[in-house]
Amino acid sequence: MYGASIMQDRDLNEYSPSRSISSKHISCSHQLCDLGSTCKSSKQQCPYTMNYLSENTSSSGLLVEDILHLQSGGEGVSNSSVQASVVIGCGMKQSGGYLDGVAPDGVMGMGPGDSSVPSLLAKSGLIRNSFSLCFNEDDSGRIFFGDQGSTIQQSTSFLPLDGIYSTYIIGVDACCVGKSCLKMTSFKAQVDSGTSFTFLPGHVYEAIAEEFDQQVNASRSTFEESPWEYCYTSSSQELPKVPTLTLMFQQNNSFVVFNPVFVFYGNQGITGFCLAIQPDDGDMGTIGQNFMTGYRLVFDRENKKLAWSSSNCEDLTLGKSMPQSPRNETLTNPLPTDEQQRVNGHAVAPSVARRAPNNPSAASSRMISCCQNWYCYLFLLFQLVSAFS
Template sequence: MLAVICFGFRVIVYDVLLFLQATIIDRDLNEYSPSASSTSKHLSCSHRLCDLGTSCQNPKQPCPYTMDYYTENTSSSGLLVEDILHLISGGDNALKNSVQASVIIGCGMKQSGGYLDGVAPDGLIGLGLGEISVPSLLAKAGLIRNSFSMCFDKDDSGRIFFGDQGPATQQSTSFLASNGKYITYIIGVETCCIGSSCLKQTSFKAIVDSGSSFTFLPKEVYETIAAEFDRQVNDTITSFEGYPWKCCYKSSSQRLPKLPSVKLMFPQNNSFVVNNPVFVIYGTQGVTGFCLAIQPVDGDIGTIGQNFMTGYRVVFDRENLKLGWSHSNCQDLNDGTKSPLTPGPGTPSNPLPANQEQSSPGGHAVGPAVAGRAPSKPSTASTQLISSRSSSLKVLPFLLLLRLLVSAS
């Protein structure tokens, strides 16, 4: 299993086969600069992965990209760059066991909106189904199974495990097609339960989006859930200035009270109990309140964000087109399925697909959300972070602003 990476300020890398913790840990992350990397090179306009190549005046020019998000006035544009992703095992032979893989980086030259207010300061990594995303490139190079998992811990750190298909004991549900194509990670929820009450007419479809900090549900489903949640909570409902959630409460003590569980039910009696359904608001003396961290949206497709995934190892099995989940604290991931696809001794860097190679199935990559963590004291910037929603219904063809674990010298 190739392995991984990092959220927040912690970088953890694991061995291809043995899942051994690497020596690179608590390393400061910096913005990626092609000029500081000895292995970077521009993707040319003539490359088959350059979607905007037809707009170039010269096929040898660097390939441009442009990205517009649903978040108001938020965009990024720049050039696509090829560079090396390093995956290194721990122990005395770490460097001898290193694996290198070519990935594509969107180097932003002009940003607007949320990016100027601190959104995604370390960049966004493309994990979609399109062939230009990181897991697609790693799988096509024969380094991993076509799957990856993510784990979000309660301290806002996390890990990605490329090639992981999860434990045999995990629960799962199938991905759903959109207009006959699998272009993003859509699942179907049959019923929502609050405490012991499973609610009628709460079925919905949702995009599972690790790039969205919080969760959004279709308006009618949200209203039914919020009403039942409110019925089971004893604290006084209120509002907190600067926070977007409608279902908020003033805490009667300085600690978070016992709250009703939030559970999603799937076909074949599979269930997903949300470990982190509320956003806690702290004051100088402790907890001052909390909000049901879900927002309503128009339409019939919601977004399952990072807050719902906290405490789970979530598997995006693209090979079998299903989502898997199992409880995890992100420190106990030693039982992962070992991938049989491993590079031989002395394997060199894996090149990107050549121009003449055929496109792999799965459509284009889906754009990541503008993600962020809401602070205890909101500002204009933090309100944008909390309110931003995934642009995942829009087809976006590239990996944007990867600033993590690229070679530099």
């Protein structure tokens, strides 16, 4: 299993293929070049264009191959460096949120598609086809490739989208606020660490927000630039007790949201808070990073399930449930050969973290840069079908 985390105060540098001795151009004939049919020559460098969920946000440029440096670990396994080949989209033209610095060190693709980082690591034989994420309350976190979780975790199955497991979708049976479980609050949601906050279908949002408003012991208020409707003032310098929010799944599995509110601070401490959920059009929701805080979330792609267990991101046990394969971890594992036949498929962009007032909390872009000395203004691409595209 391979894990990585970075410090939030680390200096970031733009990545340039010309300054990397290990970079290689990906030609239009490469099997991972989705736009190969648009090229004038098969030897031309492969282009990409991505239009993201955030309004008017896009990236276009050229694909390159380079080396991702990871650290292996686990019970009975000595720590060692692992070099793995990955696909990098070097952005030449950015728009929207990227011009505002939403992801200064890039976006890492973690979806099920062929060119995502977990897919390439699994296909090279380095890891089991699974990974876990952990977000702490201070917006730090860790990612572990090959992690299939612990024996005490709960889980729910991934659901196909149009018959294909092209993204991480789960089905919520019901929502509970405090001890009150609400009727007609079942919904499907995409689990997306690239979205900072959570969006729910309109009818589910209204039911949760109204029940939360009845149970919370605080006065309604508004905060400048807040995107949230249900906000409250704090009568003390500490956050008052807020109702719990629980997502219920099949077989009585439950997911208690540790962090359903966004807190506002002033010179004297906490000034207020908002229920950090917004309504979205349609019947599909998005489970964002704020719901993931306090958990070790396992994306078990082999068994097509999402699993979770409570974690502070420091107590992850690297045990036998997280095997590595193979053992020759110091070898560089190449991508498929450049001239192989392209596989039909369509790469759709991931969701970029939606902005929040003054603190976008886009921890995923800070955390998942994986033990490399260069941190990049780049985009690690993957095939991910967004329900909102």
